[in-house]
Amino acid sequence: MNIEQLLLAKKYAVAFLNTFEKTIDFNAYQAIEKMYNFFNSNPQTLVVLAAPTLELETKSQLIEKIVHYYQAPNELMKLVSLLIKQQRLLLLPSILLQLTRVYRERNQLVAFTFYGSHELAEHETRMLSQFLEQKINKNILYNSVIDKELIAGIRLKSDTWLWEYSVEKQLRAIENSLH
């Protein structure tokens, strides 16, 4: 995606959030994020959406099913209709991504991924979340992932922040100091 498309997607996202600010709550945000993850992990869906032989009505119905499946706000269908009308349906995944970002910005939220060398318990992730909230003074959204490459340790990563303490990091530091 080039920078122009990115800016355009952000414009759509900002306009959508300005219009439906009251209806987009945290649950809606989570649903939108899930929808984005769906499009991101199933790029073939985009190929279907891009197919010129497929009728616009069918495309719209397909997206509506996804919206309902993820319990995303129905207002999204208005955005989809607009994109279909303006022949910019392929921008939808990017707009969904920008929606999550703009929502987080407006609500002082930062999405982190907690990488652990083993599966982190609920109380551990909560404690890490508190730790980050203290550090960056923002509310933390997180998901937890196992990363064996850490060997032993934890990595807390967002779009703009990174905190890590692991054996792998120490090895990297040694490697960098030797070069």
Next chain:
Amino acid sequence: MLSNGISVFFRYLNFISFIGVVLYFFYKKSVPKIRQHIEEKKSLEHIQHNNYEQLIQKEYILKQQLKDQEDSYNILLDKVRQWQDAVEKDQKKILQEYETIARANKQKVAIQEKNQSQKRLEMSVIPRALADARLQLSNAFSIDENEKEYVHVLLNQIQKSIQ
């Protein structure tokens, strides 16, 4: 008695006449020769005197020339010494520059060798050592308790920092 006196008289007269004749011939024949001889001698002496004067003059000129040459030699010698000093200084400077360049080259070569050996080390030994370290650490922490203990200690530290 008389005759004896006359005889003595004549004897003296004869003797005087003889002396007069001898003196006359001596005066006539020898004196001009002696005079000529004396004049020749005087003339020779004069020539010799002139020669002597000339020789003295020549000697003076030669001495002067010798002195001039000696002065020139001394000036030339000074110049040669100055030139020699300058050349020695130049040679010394060139030698110092050469030594500086040689030292710099030696240092450069030493640094390059060090860099090359460091690079060789980086290219071969370090990646192998790091890979070994990574493998050993992976093995050590593949034991569940070790890895969990490490993370547990880390989480405790974080817990303390937020309290």
